[in-house]
Amino acid sequence: MSEKTDAIKKDTEENKKGKIKLSRRNFFKAAGATTAIGAIAGTSLVCPSPALAAYDQPASAGINMSVKYLDTPPYDLPPYADGSKLKRYSATRNAFQNKDLHNQHFGGQYWVYPYLERRKEKCAQGVPGFSIRDLAFGSAVEKSSGNKLLMDWGTGYQNMFVEAAGKWEDTPENNSRTVKKFAYFAGAGATGICEMKEKWFYTHDQDKEIIVSDEFTEPEITENEAHIPKSMKYAIAMVIPIDGSVSRFTPTRFGSAPDNLGYSQMSELTSKVAEFIRQLGYKAIPMGNEWALSIPIAIDAGLGELGRHGLLINPEFGSNIKICKVITDMPLAVDKPISFGAAEFCRTCKKCAEACPSKSISMETDPSYDTACPSNNEGAKRWTINSWTCLQFWVENGGGCYICQRNCTYSKQQTWIHDLVKVTASKTNMFNSIFAKMDDAFGYGRTWESFSKKDIDAWWNDENIRMLNWTKNKF
Amino acid sequence: MALFTWVLGFVTGVLVFKFMPVLKKLEWYYLILAVIWYLLGVFTIAFARTSFIEGEATAGWMGTAIFGGFFVILGALIYFFGIRETQHKTDAGSRPAQEVN
Numbered sequence: 001m002s003e004k005t006d007a008i009k010k011d012t013e014e015n016k017k018g019k020i021k022l023s024r025r026n027f028f029k030a031a032g033a034t035t036a037i038g039a040i041a042g043t044s045l046v047c048p049s050p051a052l053a054a055y056d057q058p059a060s061a062g063i064n065m066s067v068k069y070l071d072t073p074p075y076d077l078p079p080y081a082d083g084s085k086l087k088r089y090s091a092t093r094n095a096f097q098n099k100d101l102h103n104q105h106f107g108g109q110y111w112v113y114p115y116l117e118r119r120k121e122k123c124a125q126g127v128p129g130f131s132i133r134d135l136a137f138g139s140a141v142e143k144s145s146g147n148k149l150l151m152d153w154g155t156g157y158q159n160m161f162v163e164a165a166g167k168w169e170d171t172p173e174n175n176s177r178t179v180k181k182f183a184y185f186a187g188a189g190a191t192g193i194c195e196m197k198e199k200w201f202y203t204h205d206q207d208k209e210i211i212v213s214d215e216f217t218e219p220e221i222t223e224n225e226a227h228i229p230k231s232m233k234y235a236i237a238m239v240i241p242i243d244g245s246v247s248r249f250t251p252t253r254f255g256s257a258p259d260n261l262g263y264s265q266m267s268e269l270t271s272k273v274a275e276f277i278r279q280l281g282y283k284a285i286p287m288g289n290e291w292a293l294s295i296p297i298a299i300d301a302g303l304g305e306l307g308r309h310g311l312l313i314n315p316e317f318g319s320n321i322k323i324c325k326v327i328t329d330m331p332l333a334v335d336k337p338i339s340f341g342a343a344e345f346c347r348t349c350k351k352c353a354e355a356c357p358s359k360s361i362s363m364e365t366d367p368s369y370d371t372a373c374p375s376n377n378e379g380a381k382r383w384t385i386n387s388w389t390c391l392q393f394w395v396e397n398g399g400g401c402y403i404c405q406r407n408c409t410y411s412k413q414q415t416w417i418h419d420l421v422k423v424t425a426s427k428t429n430m431f432n433s434i435f436a437k438m439d440d441a442f443g444y445g446r447t448w449e450s451f452s453k454k455d456i457d458a459w460w461n462d463e464n465i466r467m468l469n470w471t472k473n474k475f
Numbered sequence: 476m477a478l479f480t481w482v483l484g485f486v487t488g489v490l491v492f493k494f495m496p497v498l499k500k501l502e503w504y505y506l507i508l509a510v511i512w513y514l515l516g517v518f519t520i521a522f523a524r525t526s527f528i529e530g531e532a533t534a535g536w537m538g539t540a541i542f543g544g545f546f547v548i549l550g551a552l553i554y555f556f557g558i559r560e561t562q563h564k565t566d567a568g569s570r571p572a573q574e575v576n
Contacts, residue, residue, distance in 0.1 A: 245530060415525045442526075443533030 062419020063315050066426035069336040074305045075296060075380070079343055079367050085379035088198070089293065091205040095375050095387040105392055118398030119253060128453045129252020130398065133460070138253040138260055138399070145263035146288060150271035153219045153285050157278050167281020172333040179236055179277065179332065186272045187265060189241040189317055192301030192335045196235040196327060200300075201228065201292045210291060219285050219327075226291065231329045232283055236273060237294070237301035239312075240265045242320040242402075244411065246459065251357070251393075251401035254456055259402050262322030263288065270324045282330035294323040302335035308346035308353060309361050309404040310385040315340045315422065318410030319352075341426040342410060346383070348429075349436040352404035353383075358393035360386040361404060409439045479524065483517065497558050500565060505557035512549045519543045 075083040095101055096111065106114050122130040144150060170178070176193050183191040201210050208226045216229040242258040249255030270286030277284035285291070295312050298304060303323075304314040311319045315338070353361035362372070362383040371378055372386035394401055405411060412418040421435050490513075491498075498506065519542040526535035 413529050415529055417522060417525055442531070442537045444531055 060316075060414060060419055062416065062423050063414075066340040066419075066422045067315055068339045068426065069302070070339055071336065073296070073299050073337040074339050074343060075299055075382075077339070079347055079381075080306065081381040083296070083380055086199060086377060087379060088201065088203045089377045091202040091290070093375050093377075095373075095391040097206065098375055098388075100374060101388050101391065105388070106395065111391060111395055115395045115398060118395060120398075122398050126453075127252075128451060128456055129249055129254040131254075131453070131456075134252065134254035134257075134456065138257045141257050142260035142263055144265075144267045145260070146290075147267050147271075150267045151286050151288070152271070153221055154274065154278050154283065155218055155220045157283075159279055159281065162279070162281040172331045175330055176333040178280075179273065179330070182276050183236065183238055183269070183273050186276075187240070187269050188238040189321065190239040190303055190314060192237050192298065192303045193332050194235050194237065194297065194300035194302070194334050194337075196233050196292075196297070197300070200235075200296050202290075205290050218283060228285070228327065229283070229329065232285065232327045234328050234330065234332045234334070235292075235297045235301065236326045236328065236332070237298040237303055238269060238273070238324050238326075239298065239303055239314055239317065240269065240322040240324065241317040242322065242405075244320050244406065244413065247320065247402055247406045249451065249456065249459075250403055250406055251397050251399055252456075253399040256400040256402065259322065259400060266322050266324035270326050273326045274328075277326065277328050277330050280330065282328055284326050284328040284330070287325050287327065289324075292325065292327070294325060297325050298323045299337055302338045305339060305342040306382065307342060307408065307410075308350065308383045309356075309408065310383065311405055311408075313342040313346075313408065313410050315342075315410075316414060318412060319405040319408040320411040321405075339426075340422065341429065341432075344429050345409065345425050345432050345436075348432045349409050351407050351409055351436060351439065355403050355407045356390075357397075357401065357403065358386075358389040360390040360393070409436060409444075412444065483520070487513070494558070497561060500561050501557055502561075505553060505561075508549065508553050508557070512546065512553055515542060515546045515549060519546050 070077070073083065074080065091097055092099075102108060102111060119130060119135065123132065123135060168175075179193070180191045198212050201212055203210060205226070208221065208224060210226045210228065212228045212230055214230045216227040218229060219232065220227045240262050242262050244258070247255055247258045266288040267286070270288065274284035274286040287294075295306065295310075298312050299306060304312045307313040307319060309319065312321065312323060313319050314321055347365055350363060353359075353363045360372075362368075362385070364383065367382045368384070369379070369381050370384055372384040373388040375387045376384055390401070410422070424431055425435060498509065501509070519539060522538040522542060523535045526532070526538055
């Protein structure tokens with residue numbers, strides 16, 4: 001007893017002198033306690049919540065904190081303005097279908113022909129990213145894109161089980177939950193639902209006139225027309241994230257592969273969601289980029305904001321996404337549009353415009369009503385995109401270009417670092433300029449300006465054949 | 476992740492026990508700086524680790540250089556103006572009167 005008291009006295013005296021003697025017992029006590037403290041601190045700092053997406057559920061604490069729900073879609077709010085002046089747009093005006101562009105710049109040929117010709121030349125010249133393997137990669141992943149069997153409208157669809165037992169009946173809220181649950185199960189990165197505004201349907205697409213009317217009882221594609229019943233008033237918008245580890249090699253054919261895979265996934269996902277809804281006893285039309293404008297639908301459905309580059313910026317995946325939608329008459333509860341400061345961030349960032357090889361993206365600080373090419377739809381205040389020069393670059397390059405979407409400051413893997421920036425940018429625009437400069441200085445999102453065949457070979461020959469999901473890496 | 480957390484906790488424990496006698500005697504503002512210094516260190520390590528896992532090596536090195544630089548500078552300030560000064564005062568105070576004279 002007295003020995004123990006002496007030892008304590010001695011310890012106290014030494015402590016007073018600024019020395020320390022740590023007994024084994026105290027050491028383990030301390031190690032246990034501090035490990036627990038470190039675990040709590042470390043976990044909250046380094047480990048994000050699992051990505052669930054849909055902003056009625058937290059994708060991560062950071063994303064959840066940055067999202068603000070709106071009653072008005074963000075394209076109607078500053079820096080943009082009243083989007084109601086927009087008229088229905090004909091898809092035949094867009095660069096990919098525009099006959100004037102094809103006549104003036106591609107010798108009257110459909111753009112794909114000179115595009116493929118250029119690709120063939122680059123392949124023969126041995127340009128990195130255009131080897132036979134890269135071309136096969138870029139094309140094979142696109143196999144299901146626009147597949148007519150998948151994108152079937154379900155005209156005359158019959159289901160013997162629904163005929164026997166009746167359609168699935170539930171509240172709109174539960175129906176929305178059911179459909180979203182299915183969409184996530186089938187591979188959606190984020191899903192939102194909105195009421196479909198008629199003006200978002202194209203007036204024409206390819207050789208078809210799109211007619212939305214009460215007269216139609218079911219969706220149907222005829223020789224010259226596409227009939228959409230007015231009762232199909234809901235849109236389920238879905239976002240498919242793109243693998244950024246490969247898209248950093250854009251604008252090569254190799255670097256296009258993630259986006260091309262996205263086009264396949266759009267067909268596969270929408271066809272599954274549409275089939276699910278049909279088997280519940282309702283009508284559903286799967287849509288990729290065709291038939292209606294995807295971006296405003298996704299904005300209405302609360303999946304993001306419109307960016308400087310004319311693309312959707314999603315709070316979770318940034319611009320590294322593909323958007324698809326399903327139109328249905330199933331009673332659904334709609335989501336609110338969201339804002340997280342992205343459009344405001346675009347005012348100062350300009351990273352996409354600076355990186356654009358054809359300088360097709362506006363460098364103006366504020367959006368305007370100006371148009372940059374005949375393909376622009378008049379009446380919208382936004383940063384204009386010259387889609388003509390953009391497509392001309394595609395053709396000169398012989399491979400799709402996704403530099404603007406890959407370079408976007410919001411196109412990042414989900415980590416606490418980027419969440420921290422997103423949260424801050426959503427609350428104040430004071431640091432936007434610093435964040436944009438830091439993004440550059442830190443080398444984030446930079447596409448490889450010059451790379452060799454060796455760099456691409458390194459991806460193919462990586463020992464880690466079973467790739468991690470780029471967007472859902474664990475940190 | 477588990478190993479990282481364990482090492483972080485262990486290093487924290489060692490630091491706290493090693494400097495506890497000095498920390499007790501530090502002025503309150505040096506204590507606040509010491510807490511900031513510690514958090515900056517954790518931030519630097521976490522930033523670098525996350526960036527390298529993310530495949531953003533440039534960001535990892537830049538983060539290490541910038542935040543690590545602040546960490547070193549702040550640590551040096553706390554050590555020279557806080558800890559060493561306090562130790563000198565303590566040593567001077569604990570010497571017998573004749574030694575001081």
